[in-house]
Amino acid sequence: MSTALLRRRGAARVSGVLGVCALVSTGVVISSTAASAEEETVTETLQTFAAEAFAPQADELPTGLVEAIQRDLGISAEEYLANAAAAKVAADVSAQLVEAGVDINATVIDGQDVTLYVEAEADVAAAEAVGAKVEIGSPPDEHDYSDYDFEPKVDHKGGYGFFTQADETSGFRCSVGFSGYTPDGDDRFLTAGHCGLDSETYEQLAGPVYHLPLEAPIGPPPQGEDPPPLNIGDEIGDITDGSMHFGPEFENYDAGLVDITNPDFNGIPQVAGWAGGQGNPDENSITIYDSIDAVVGAEACKSGSTSGWTCGTIETAEQTVDFNTGERVTGFIFDACMLGGDSGGSIIVGNYALGVNSGSDFGPDCDTGSFGIGFAVSGGQYNALDVLGDQWELNVAVNTPSVTAPEDGGESGQSVTFEGTVEGAGTNHRVTVSVDGGEPVEGEVTAEGAFSVALPEDLEPGEHTYAVQAFYGNHSQSEVAEGSWTVTEAPPVEELAVDSPSEGQTTGNARPEFSGTGQPGATVTLAVGDTEYGTAEVGEDGAWAITPGSDLPVGVRFDAVVTQTFEEDTQEVTVADLGIEAADVTITAPEDGSTVAGDVVFEGTSFGGATIGLLLEQAADAAADPQPRLGLRAEGEDDVEEWAGEFEIDDAGNWTFDPAEDLPEGEYTITAQATLEGGDPELSDSEAVATFTVANGDDDGNGEDGDEDLPDTGSSGTTWMIVGGVALLLAGGAAVAVRARRNTTA
Template structure:
């Protein structure tokens, strides 16, 4: 609400409206915009495609899957990939502004829960069933006890009290969650937060941590205590243990040089065998998806499997509240901190369960749904929801991931290439979170990206000298997880390839066309590709005359400066030219009513268009026609109604008509955070008000000029109109 000012002969009014609606780069996080982007899909996976991988699983783990889940191992792996795809789709949709409340899976059937019908319309193209509303929450009177008692799943033990007069002291034990690294690349593992916090004082333990040597799960025996302290392992990371306030995570440094952490989870022979029998390799993290088949590893009960009942829920664990996923695999005291996996993906760590002090899983009665009676467990998520280990401890810890050695498809080992070859191939089980690194002759280094199906491409941008060269390609995840190197040789031959050139657009050029054509010259028969960042916007073949043209297949970034790269590939030769600082201007603000030069009545409704997501400012000024027949009275407040549609169309309707006179209306638009050169625009129209009636705007009598100032913020995703008002200021200009 801004003041209105008066002087003797003129008036001015200002209307500010924030039209936050879908459209363009600046609203790419909204649901309505998401459906204009590449559709999000959730692919299905056939069990037959996983028979070979299933055969590589430890026999005892296959037995646990069949025993606890009632499915074949290959179906378990197919369902795990479907769960990962559902998890990835939910993450992408959230990044695009869709309010995803959760995802669930039943075999290969995926359901995504969203907050509104508008969100549902975006998700419909994914191939998943869409439900508006939250997932079902667990309702149970059962008490959840912390599984208090050390490769993921190992048991570890530690002193929790000072010795008494007899020299005796209390011990506790827990299980290792997932191996990883500290910021310097040293070994550090994730476990449950309650393992390292005193029940009596709430303070973190500072005693050393020791590995428990086991040849099978502990179950109910206390023999492990007689061997304490056992092999040295490490120490609690100071300040890293958090139990309560929805968290249950902590970190332990592996300080003994005898130990080397690996990205594996102890397999316990698939159930009750030795911990190193049938270990499971960790390929990366996964979000919790309802219905996903999850298996847990812990020092007390070894491997057990079940299903995720609820992906995210706050639940009392002991005396504290922990937010995590609820699943129905058996978990006993001492399993706390152990690993929970979906296939080869890290889901979270064991937090607590309804074990009621039992020492075996024979009487475990798994709950079959969130509303059914039965036993259930809580897992503290690695990455799901607001409260998770990576959010809590991500600055102090990085998950260790096994990265497969790249398989090079091109160029062939020992083969010939042009002077700028492009290396392509695959990395098994890798995703877009991975990277590849190519080193030529041990000196020249090039980076490349990996797609979600594991394919990679690395272009050598420098011209290599003719002759034989060596190469090494490694794949990586995060800062410290690395693959072994794929090595080979190739011969670079002299090749007369026409240089790639871009003739249009030029550096720094701007245009209002979101799909401007790129033109240039190059090697006849070569393939040229247009990219912005990691996204491909089109490709073409260079003609016999050496010319090429690419028209983008989708709108380029609007309202912000960006670099576009054109890459030419020809018989192993690769060249790239970058056009820097390009800009696409947003559509300018317009005034449709009144038209410039028009004569209108005093009850005119202003209308026009503005770029969705822009801030709209209307200013009106003019000279009122004097009338000796008019008796002018005071008015303290003027009101009107502003409406801005999702497509940016706007109208402003004053509640009281304008007086007869000559006016100029100016509309200005700007996008917050955008490049002003690309996102600001202004237009004006002049018009005359001429008409009769009693609805003319009154004046105070002290002048023939008035001013309206109006401030309003409008969220127009739902098309809601908000009243526009101006208040009189008693001072004079």
């Protein structure tokens, strides 16, 4: 068929740019400071990968691809694969953060250094927690894309060329994006939406669709000449009805589907490598393991039937451009060459499907132009899976799981967890484990390809077989990893015993040692209520001991719970009614038997949280009136006047009382009592007594024979004044100062 039968779209000029859209990843607490992060958890963190670790995979890459990476990106194949792995993890982590409520504007990678651009300060902590450098705002846009001419690229394995019949005399040439499946598992590939629509009416082309057998990329036509005739190959299928999303009715989209109905064609999860440049399409083909979201700075390579294999760097993760033919597309911008007929072709990062070729300002060859736009497979505000996900799923190669536990031919206990890895897999994959041909148990895969699947029930001792298989979507699956192992009966777990302290025991040591016996290797934990006070490992001799890391509750009765954990076995022993004796109250000033001046300040010690009561009694004088008794809190005492003064007590129970008035000369007895609100009196209550003499050195005539009564306070009261310990001080006051009036007789 001559080129006269081909109707080509003219070059499109960008008429405007809507601006960089925020990158919104889909997909995997932290607890974030963002508003909606309370119920979500970010399970992944950013990873870096050593290039040398990818040497085995790099050795398997086709020579042409290695040459293209070195030529276009200036890095080694090992670096390319390591950076691709880092970009994949960065995309997955970014998607998890977005799902957790973190407002991310963009994810940018430079080699393997990741910067997350967040919307506000409230998002910073969560983004930093995954190991990223964090900036508030959006990354600087180095390019005004309105300065570039973008045009839709109209021209099997991804990257192959195909021809769509438009009418009896014309059609369009494009490239295959990625192989995939219908919901029923039939072959259906993804391409650009504009490849299946009439360029003027936007109606779906009549079809059918034909394969273009090529031994090399078609290449741009010589300037000023018509393109060479096409070798139209076998009919492969038809455009999927209603799938072509492009143009005014589907603004921002450029994705469509083609059904492969010819049984001679079989879609496979590969992208044509074109010998790493302009060679045979089947040389250096790349296997697809998953999809990836666009990350600024990631190295990406594209495959297309016109220019073959070219590589570049993602400049913008999501950008809206207007084609001069009137269409608008939102996608990622990268700087690999893309020419007419490359449209719909594959764009990859490493072994991951990134997007399909949509348009570029390159033309007529790769020496004239700067940027191309790709429409994303996943991620971003607009992507193929969002609009076509109910009609298509990506065809990927799923590697056979490598099972590391239980070891094939080895032994395990009765409680079994299968562990291993699936090379190239990520969070979009899953694995199933079937034991002895029973119902499969499903588990998730991490971003690094690791899996862990715990069987719901213990297995009987004896030999068992397993079958482990990995899946992606509904139709991509791995070979089955099979093996057998022997389950041995676990020896009985030694009973936990607490030898000391015993039930009801009390001590004055606030951190008494707990000791006993248990299962060697088990973990033993000491707790009172919700507070944990220490842990220990049971020794080989079965003995354990725990000294609390902080003081146990003082002055009250409590139950201590000791817990032993060993594999799946948990045991508890409760030691009830324990008690820590509070320190006895003391009077340190005045000393017992001492002589002091009338402005004496009373001091003493007790324990944290104590309530202190004081009672002052003057020695009786038969010739004088009955002597008053002054006190701060004295239950059961009906002849005690309230004692005015300033009372203080600190957190440790050290107390002082400064009476409001000096004491007259005479002999006195001071009694101090300590109690604890809600405490056990046997553990917390105590009393101290001191006698002293006040000698002021002169007689002011207010008493008989130089003796003076306690001061007349002008008020009445018959109870001790309550002085709360630390709690009262924290409330902001010293002891209430209330003057006490001396009792009088009629």
